[in-house]
Amino acid sequence: MNTHSFALRHIGPREDDQKLMLDAIGVDSLEQLIYETIPDDIRLKEDLDLDAAMGEFDYSSHINELSKLNKIYKTYIGLGYHPTILPAVIQRNILENPGWYTAYTPYQAEIAQGRLEALLNFQTMVIDLTGMEIANASLLDESTAAAEAMSMLFAVRDRSQKKNKVNKFFVSDLVLPQTIDLLETRAKPIGIELIIGNEAEYNLSNEYFGALLQYPGKNGQITDIKSFIEKANAENIKVAVAADILSLVKLEAPGKFGADVVVGTTQRFGIPMGYGGPHAAYFATKEAYKRDVPGRIIGVTKDVNNNRALRMALQTREQHIKRDKATSNICTAQVLLAVMAGMYAVYHGPKGLTFIADNIKNSASTLVNALEKLELEQVNSHYFDTIQIKADAVKTKYEAEKREVNFHYPDTNTVTISINETTSISDLNEIIEIFESVTENTTDRIETISTNTTIPKHLKRQSEFLTAEVFNTYHSETEIMRYIKTLERKDLALNHSMISLGSCTMKLNAAAEMLPLSSTNWGSIHPFVPVNQPIGYKLVLNALENQLTEITGFAATSLQPNSGAQGEFAGLMVIKAYHESRGDHHRNICLIPSSAHGTNPASAVMAGMKVVVTKSTEEGNIDVDDLREKAELHKDNLSALMVTYPSTHGVYESAIKDITKIIHDNGGQVYMDGANMNAQVGLTNPGNIGADVCHLNLHKTFAIPHGGGGPGVGPICVAEQLVPFLPGNPIIKTGGHQSISAISAAPYGSALACLISYGYIKMLGYRGLKKATEIAILNANYIKERLKDHYPTLYSGEKGRAAHEMIIDCRDFKAKGIEVVDIAKRLMDYGFHAPTVSFPVAGTMMIEPTESESKAEMDRFCDAMISIRKEIDEANKDDHNNPLKNAPHTMAMVTSDEWTLPYSREKAAFPLDYVKDTKFWPSVRRVDDAFGDRNLICSCAPIEDYMDS
Known part of the structure; x- marks a missing residue:
């Protein structure tokens, strides 16, 4: 071997x-x-x-050597990306943990309660900081989230606006350049006309359906979004705000001023820059738009025993239902990154976030005071972390890069500097030294960070945030480690068993491929650094x-x-x-x-x-x-x-x-x-x-x-x-x-x-890639062969073969009162995630084992499917009290003093011998989707708040 x-x-x-x-x-x-x-x-x-x-060892050396070629400078570029501190406990227990990174989208809610809770925390964090009523479980990046906001506001125009073909969308010239570029990509095909201008001077009219502001602006200036939103609302113009989420700890929430949508990135909450991603964007809006929100919303509902349960609500693959009527094609999110960002907020809590934000704000103002002593002009009247200095950009760039420092240079006479969570007093003094060389003046070194007011009084945060218990409990490493583990144990991922989802290819994510992601040589690079650095x-x-x-x-x-x-x-x-x-x-x-x-x-x-x-x-x-x-x-x-x-x-x-x-x-x-x-x-x-x-x-x-x-x-x-x-x-x-x-x-x-x-x-x-494809085809056809006497394959090739996946037909089981969803839920009792359910054909399952799964694991899966087929034969259409209709069976249910079901506890929880060795317990019984849609709660509210509704 x-x-x-x-x-x-x-x-x-x-x-x-x-x-x-x-x-x-x-x-x-x-x-x-x-x-x-x-x-x-x-x-x-x-x-x-x-x-x-x-080989793996040689590759590890190879990728490590390549990482050393990246030039790691101190970076103050801003523009939506900032150096951060990823808490080691989150890195080790989430980012580097296959229990989190190999899980699938939580379509089977009963075996995804941990991930769903982590995403509910993320949504709650976003709702609190933005002051909006609902939030989704993340989008792809800030710019695409802004484009989704524009598209949604276009779709929800009122009747008169649609009748009059109102199609203008105002974009502040302080919006990030990459966002403006992306808005242009998305606007033109659907007939939106972008108008880019100065938000303080531009007069909006009834020709506009919406507007987008940046808060603070790309240059760091905090503008009066409160007045702008009030004027826009008076003209029936809806406003989206792209907001720096960390600044919202100090700035009042845009929702409090009447914003219709707030978007941004949560990269600042401990996620490495990674030369541009991945990072979890956020999208928050009013409840009135809940059926128009792109992506996914995690909602609170109940299971059949009236216990609190979580599931994906409303937007679950909605584009598959709406198809050409959909206003968004988003079918994914940035779940792993959202989980990490949400856990960053759980770990630090409101007091920790306030400390971080205060330190950044005060460091920026302390730096301004020092630079002004060098007779440099700082342009921004109000700012959070980003300052604009009037200086020779060419000379500054030369001096900065000589010291391995990156600033942003919007024009030949301006330098912008964005302070971040990692910035120390020694970093501030290094910046001062650069400008001493530029100006040929000298000044004193910074010894302490002073407290200064850089935010206008009417925009200062007054509203509370992160008041839920989860954000005020787990602040020691022991506590957060155990909390993360508690959630992980509620989720079935690839580290437990095969996930045979057709079209989704849940193959091995090898540790050797994943390890470089933890390297600061790969994680610390801003996407807009000069091209000679990465x-x-x-x-x-x-x-x-x-x-x-x-x-x-x-x-x-x-x-x-x-x-x-x-x-x-x-x-x-x-x-x-x-x-x-x-x-x-x-x-x-x-x-x-x-x-x-x-x-x-x-x-x-x-x-x-x-x-x-x-x-x-x-x-x-x-x-x-x-x-x-x-x-x-x-x-x-x-x-x-x-x-x-x-x-x-x-x-x-x-x-x-x-x-x-x-x-x-x-x-x-x-x-x-x-x-x-x-x-x-x-x-x-x-x-x-x-x-x-x-x-x-x-x-x-x-x-x-x-x-x-x-x-x-x-x-x-x-x-x-x-x-x-x-x-x-x-x-x-x-x-x-x-x-x-x-x-x-x-x-x-x-x-x-x-x-x-x-x-x-x-x-x-090249040989291994080809072999992997061949084995993927072999594995699918092997499962097809093992199941052929129990489940008919709906489609086959001309010679009777499947490709790398196949569809089994479960529609005839309706005669026994069994739906395909019952098979999906019963598979949980056998320790498996269901294959793809009812896509592309209703009442079917699409199975794809991938090349990574062993014969032994596929045999266990086939044994489970064959055992379930026997249970279907035993079912009675007029009596729903059977293992499939009652599935999944939880530990609480099986270990209770009372057992009134017509089959044994062993049949419920341990239907085959192999299950006894590695039993996975669903943490809730079958969830009530309809209840959750009627009573949408997408934040950390206790179920008692609405159970009577």
Whole structure:
């Protein structure tokens, strides 16, 4: 056994097990199975042009050496990103803990109560600090959150505004430049006209539906948002505020002034800058807009025993329901980062946050006093952490970088300095020394931090915040460590058992891939530092782009999109820019198969396209005749086809090359959804099937952990003709020479998370990547074979094989009174998370084991499914008192003195012998979704406050 082989550790089934599995399937070899699964005309004829595999130890040395190439300067750039202090107890127990980072989105609430509580804490923190009524469980970054606010306010315009086609949106010129760039990306396709101006001087009229302010402004100035909001509200204009969340400890909450939406980032709450991400954005608004909020809201409800329970409320995959009527395509969040930011607030509490904010504010004002003695002018009349100094920017930059310090230089005569949590007195004195060199004057050194008033009286915080018990309890490391562990034990993650979610690819997130994320050499870099500083990052990101370009068979890659939904939108916007460059502004029709992910039509609408749905055949494939008919009907206006391959039904459609040719013959481009790329790597690729652009879910195929629902990374890979249009950034040059405007706030999106995929590819090498895909197909077909006499597979390929996932049909069980959700809940009693439920076909389950799972684990899962099938046979439609309808069974229920159910406690809790060894106990019984939607509570209020409602 080659102990240096990462593939040996990553791939689950041993060689002997693979032979047994192939025998069970009825093939002689893995090669025969692949031949029977993938159409021969799309198979790659040569190996990928990638490096050979690197062992884990060698990779660890390699990535460490690359990290040393990054120049780590003291950074005071600001612009939405700041150095922070991540408490070690949070780093060790959450960021580095697979119990937190390998969990899936909490769709199965009964086995996700810990994560849900952590997210409820996050929402409560945001609600308190912003003064709003509701908040969601995080968005992708501040700029995209601001764009979501704009889109939501556009969608909720009143009747007269819609009738009069009011479409102007005012943006203060103090808004962050990356946010303005992204607003432009999102505004134009849906018909919003951006007006950028001085908020103090601009007169709003009834031509505007909304406005966006920055609080404090990008230059640090605290403006009178109270007066602006009052004037806007008087004109029926809704106002969004992008607010620095740490400043809200000292500044009054925008909600108290009548703001309609408050957005921002929680990066300052202990999250490393990571060259741009991932970080959890926040989005808070009024309860009146609760059904229009993008993303997810965690709500309080009750279980069947009337015990308090948590679950995802209202927005749970709402874009899959609304599809082309959705106003947002967001289907993910930044859960892991939101959990960390929320825990930062729990650990420090209101007093700790106040201490941190006071120290920053007072350090900034103390620095101002010292610099004024050097006869330097500080421009901001009111500020929190960021000051504007009038000085020679060129000379200052030279002197600062000589001392390994980064400031921001908005023009040749201005230097801005953003003080942060890590800034010490010695750091302040270093800044003074820089300006002594610039001015050729001298002044005294700072010895103590003085207290000064830098915030206007009418904007000072008066309202309380973080009053809930959770924020006032866990302030010692022992207490917070135990609290984190208590929550972790309520959640089922990959460190307990297989999570066989179809289309979501819950594969191993190897420790060797994850460890670099803890390195300060990777975490401490601001996304807008000069390009000669992040040398290690440049090498890794360029290499990853080249790796993904080779794997997909395309010409270039952009890493900027920071989620799969962002990748979809980016791909369509690049196609749109390509058509427009050729004068084809009229091409706006997007063909989408009926089986597509719900994000596909939502993304198309956001990109300004009109969705035309094409039919599927009874076998689950695209109806080629219907596609051809609609492509020819719309050939003059055809923009794109969105297609998933293998299909959402888990089949490699043999007609895929005919399908892409039909689109090209009629003037369109082909976007391939990369959700199922795990079934292509090394065997086929999007370029080979004739696609023009694809997005990749790095959190699926390329091993970035789901983190309970995020982070995700969704880069796009494009064919030659689309390369010029790859997305840019207003501060750091990225993208093509005709780049579309920004898709995400940072130039390389969630750059820190990209290290994981780089390591995954580097350690597997070209042979390991191909082997991983083959084993993913083997594992899926093995489960298909084991379950075939108990659950019919809904769709198969032409030779009867599944791809890397398959759909089992549970609809006939309704005759026994059993719904697919009952199977999902009963699986919890067997220690498993359910496969994907009722997508893409209602009443079914989509199973994807991934290549990481061993034969033994898959056998346990199949044994559980077969045992449940027997329980279904025993069920009586007229009597719901059975193990499936009562599932899941909690410890409290099974150990109570009273037991009145017609089956034994053992059957309830220990239905198979293996369960006794590693029993996972759901912490609540089945939750009441309807109650939670009728009585939406999304903060830490006790259930007694509303149980009688």
